[in-house]
Amino acid sequence: xxxxxxxxxxxxxxTDVREFLAAVRFARPELLWLFLxxxxxxxxxxxxxxxRRKSTEAIGRGAAVAALNTHQxxxxxxxxxxxxxxxxxxILGLAGPRxxxxxxxxxxxxxxxxxxxxxxxxxKADDMASPEAKLRWEAARAGxxxxxxxxxxxxxxxxxxxxxxxxxxxxxxxxxxYDHVRAVIxxxxxxxxxxxxxxxxxxxxxxxxxxxxxxxxxxxxHDPRFxxxxxxxxxxxxxxxxxxxxxxxxxAAARAAGIPIHTVGLGDPVTPALLSLGDPMNPELINTKxxxxxxxxxxxxxxGEYLAAQRDVPRLGDFFRARIEPYPTRVVSDDAIPQxxxxxxxxxxxxxxxxxxxxxxxx
Numbered sequence: 001x002x003x004x005x006x007x008x009x010x011x012x013x014x015t016d017v018r019e020f021l022a023a024v025r026f027a028r029p030e031l032l033w034l035f036l037x038x039x040x041x042x043x044x045x046x047x048x049x050x051x052r053r054k055s056t057e058a059i060g061r062g063a064a065v066a067a068l069n070t071h072q073x074x075x076x077x078x079x080x081x082x083x084x085x086x087x088x089x090x091i092l093g094l095a096g097p098r099x100x101x102x103x104x105x106x107x108x109x110x111x112x113x114x115x116x117x118x119x120x121x122x123x124k125a126d127d128m129a130s131p132e133a134k135l136r137w138e139a140a141r142a143g144x145x146x147x148x149x150x151x152x153x154x155x156x157x158x159x160x161x162x163x164x165x166x167x168x169x170x171x172x173x174x175x176x177x178y179d180h181v182r183a184v185i186x187x188x189x190x191x192x193x194x195x196x197x198x199x200x201x202x203x204x205x206x207x208x209x210x211x212x213x214x215x216x217x218x219x220x221x222h223d224p225r226f227x228x229x230x231x232x233x234x235x236x237x238x239x240x241x242x243x244x245x246x247x248x249x250x251x252a253a254a255r256a257a258g259i260p261i262h263t264v265g266l267g268d269p270v271t272p273a274l275l276s277l278g279d280p281m282n283p284e285l286i287n288t289k290x291x292x293x294x295x296x297x298x299x300x301x302x303x304g305e306y307l308a309a310q311r312d313v314p315r316l317g318d319f320f321r322a323r324i325e326p327y328p329t330r331v332v333s334d335d336a337i338p339q340x341x342x343x344x345x346x347x348x349x350x351x352x353x354x355x356x357x358x359x360x361x362x363x
Contacts, residue, residue, distance in 0.1 A: 086352075110158065123135070139313045251302055269291075
């Protein structure tokens with residue numbers, strides 16, 4: 001039997017409600033744990049009601065005692081929802097619900113972070129342990145999504161994205177538009193990298209992995225007005241077939257600018273992965289593995305840290321909160337952040353009204 005289709009208007013309404021709930025943020029989300037107290041309050045009220053009933057039965061028969069009731073009007077049972085709804089509205093209001101855009105923009109207070117992502121051929125190796133991110137570049141993209149969750153939790157930080165292979169490209173300049181950055185990250189595809197970073201027509205291409213070029217682009221993407229509040233995160237397998245220490249140019253540029261490079265190693269450092277490149281009919285087979293020594297040296301030369309993600313998706317959110325966010329911040333007055341609009345009065349006012357209704361009902 002064919003079920004009737006939902007009206008298009010109802011489907012659109014469900015979609016709108018879902019998008020609205022996804023857009024709601026709370027200034028103090030930890031207060032939502034107070035909802036766990038509501039069952040305890042309900043049990044306490046239930047216990048009090050049973051005690052009152054037993055006290056009434058001790059006086060006399062229920063019908064006789066009911067006749068002595070001084071209430072002139074019968075109670076409406078639906079008014080019993082006043083207190084539960086009041087507590088719910090109060091907790092939501094105290095948590096600071098926000099949605100929509102406020103007319104007053106905020107000031108960007110935080111750190112500047114440029115993320116450099118390796119999209120060279122070796123990043124296509126499928127030696128990662130996560131079923132959702134089997135390829136190295138997929139694990140890098142998943143780590144960036146985790147990073148954005150941490151960056152946007154407090155806000156104020158500026159972030160930029162740089163991609164590189166044979167050449168480098170600034171995909172996103174420093175910005176506080178986190179929605180745009182998330183959309184760009186979702187579109188990163190290591191199987192089809194941007195044409196600007198692929199090897200060009202020049203015949204003197206040493207390698208398709210130019211880590212130094214990516215790092216130099218990251219240094220140049222930083223705002224020179226704010227030294228001391230800048231970081232670079234490099235996600236790579238460190239595998240450069242050129243083996244000409246080209247990466248040293250990038251670490252030297254970062255060291256001269258006083259910018260630490262935190263390196264993230266992706267891939268199996270022990271067992272090489274077999275990668276098929278070129279013409280499918282006559283492929284070139286190469287072995288590639290995580291070269292940790294290169295990444296560790298880049299981090300050490302720039303006073304950064306090395307995160308050995310290896311075959312796992314890097315937990316960049318935890319790394320950012322622990323190793324980057326606590327350090328000194330900068331204030332940018334010319335990069336205003338659109339602020340979500342505070343909506344707590346929408347919940348606190350009804351909570352007050354509901355508490356009054358519940359009090360009047362209990363008199």
